[in-house]
Amino acid sequence: MSLFAWTLSFLTPWRGRVVWLGGLALADVILGLLAPWPMKLVVDNVLAGAPLPPAVADLVQATLGPSPVALLVAIVAGGFLLQVAAQAVSMANTQVQVDTGQRMVYTLRRRLLSHLQALGLRHHLSARTADSVYRLESDAYCIHDLVMSGWLPLATSGLTLVAMFAVLLRLDAALALLALAVVPFLYASLRFYSARMVDRAERVKELESGLVERLYEVLSSIKVVKGFAREDHELERFARVGDETMRARLRYTWQESLFTFVVTALTLAGTALVLVMGGIHVLRGELSLGSLLVVVAYLGAVYGPLSAIAHTVGSLQNAVASARRVREVLGHAPEAFDAEGAVDASGLTGEIRFDHVGFSYRPDVPVLRDISFVARPGEMVALVGLTGAGKSTLASLVPRFFDPTDGHVVIDGVDVARYGLRGLRERIAIVLQEPVLFGGTVADNIRYGHLQASDAQVEAAARAAHAHDFIMRLPEGYDTPVSEAGAALSGGERQRLSIARALLKDAPILILDEPTSSLDALSEEAVFAALRRLRQGRTTLVIAHRLSTIQDADRILVLHDGRIMAQGTHQELLASSDLYRRMCQLLRVGRSLDEPATIEALIQAAG
Secondary structure (H helix, E strand, O other): OOHHHHHHHOOHHHHHHHHHHHHHHHHHHHHHHHOOHHHHHHHHHHHOOOOOOHHHHHHHHHHOOOOHHHHHHHHHHHHHHHHHHHHHHHHHHHHHHHHHHHHHHHHHHHHHHHHHHHOOHHHHHHOOHHHHHHHHHOHHHHHHHHHHHHHHHHHHHHHHHHHHHHHHHHHOHHHHHHHHHHHHHHHHHHHHHHHHHHHHHHHHHHHHHHHHHHHHHHHHOHHHHHHOOOHHHHHHHHHHHHHHHHHHHHHHHHHHHHHHHHHHHHHHHHHHHHHHHHHHHHHOOOOOHHHHHHHHHHHHHHHHHHHHHHHOHHHHHHHHHHHHHHHHHHOOOOOOOOOOOOEOOOOOOOOEEEEEEEEEEEOOEEEEEEEEEEEOOOOEEEEEEOOOOOHHHHHHOOOOOOOOOEEEEEEOOEEHHHEOHHHHHHOEEEEOOOOOOOOEEHHHHHHOOOOOOOHHHHHHHHHHOOOHHHHHOOOOHHHOEEOHHHOOOOHHHHHHHHHHHHHHHOOOEEEEEOOOOOOOHHHHHHHHHHHHHHHOOOEEEEEOOOHHHHHOOOEEEEEEOOEEEEEEOHHHHHHHOHHHHHHHHHHHOOOOOOOHHHHHHHHHHHO
16 A cells, blocks of 8 residues: 555545535635735735726625725725635634644554554564554654644645646736746756655664653663663663764754755745846836735745745654654564454353364474473473473463464364454463553552452452452552552562452453562462462463472473473473483482573573
8 A cells, every 4th residue: 555545545534624625625716816916906906006806896886986095995905804714714723633643643553553463473573672662652743743744735736737827828928928937947956855864764663662762761760760870871872872863863953944944945046036027017017016925925825835844854854764663563464363263261160171282483493393292281380490491381382372383282173273362362371570560550550460359359359369358458459549550569569560450350260470480488378369269260371480389289290391301290200301300309408500600501401
């Protein structure tokens, strides 16, 4: 789809306003045609005493009498009313433009956000969050600039040019043709500079997006920055990116100013030529002074919008560059659509079966190899292994964050690819290692698991998650606003809120990404008590990093290099797996499975 057609697609829902804009533009052109004529009448017919046309002279004689002063007052009053009407039309036009433009921007932002949410995790893992935010916040405004600073002024200028050229032809054909002489040069300048400026504008956009990313990174990690006293270091990093961005913006602004200069010079040259030729015609008696004033006024009305477009060409090229970036995002295919005749997931009980599953982010680097196991309702299956063993990837295949490249993931005997995606995810609750809280109240965050839940249901979920007591100690209880990411709450409190959210969802499948790994002993015990209640009757997959979590599992899968090296209960694996025994020994003394020395020892144990 061309950029023009893409832009017009956003006008379709607002046909009524488009009609209003067209009517106001037409009224503006008509008033522009009439505006210079009162001055012509004053100069030629009142001051110079040129006779009025017979029909007009009879009307003036009947209404105003022979007094030239009365005629002067009447003409000036008529000119005044024309100018007031033009201002009223301009004001109405501005209001409708702003209203329509803002609605289009909102529509594009909504579409862009919807599409970003629909994209798979592969995109979000590789894309920069700050860049996506920049495209939503800044680039989405391109639709307003393209229409209100581009297509609409061009259309109005074109209509004005045609109408006024027709009038100029009747006044003086030579002057009319001379006025058009600059149009080819304006068009050539526009083509020449636009082709060069749009790429530079896109580069500026990329650099500004990178600058936003630096700000986002610093402010979101401010605790680390302050903890390491790296404020000056971050300022230096910001300055390096900022300097490059500033230089690119200045180079672009120079090109924009140069283009504006060329267009202004062309329009001034056109006006000067018309004034010279028009003056010669007046001196020869071929044209009245009032008619020359009309011609000059018409030139201003035609050249003015063209010059305005030249002055705003930078914003237009910015808009084109932004539109490219927005369309690039919209061009990414969303994650897998529901298969035809998708199976309703509302009644599933949660038996999970992995059947010779393999997965790769890249074709030549397998992450999972030949994974097969079964997890039944009421069971908790723990996934243990080194960093990079594939634990999180394996768990991500159940809600179809990714699709396997080999084999099948089956729930209740049905391949997950056959379920409706939204319905499937509604039947899965996830508790992350780092709990995520949203803006809003404590109750809003718990209710995120079930948006229609009553206050009583929210409180019941909080009690079950051992969160009610600390919530009631908050200043406003369940109505206490949550600060950004829940920074005012402890890790255990945030985690118990996320568990309450999962309890409220009441899904038959539960995925836990070691929700106690960053908690102290007291908080861990409270969270464990909540998790034991949450697991009842559900199929639970837990990514385990602590011995306490492993021992609590019904079955343990020992992963290494994307394969299941061993599986069984804690006691069975202690007896049969040297790799598992070494893991448990290290965990028992508080060693992390992510330490280089630990990894090397365990790799040797794995053979």
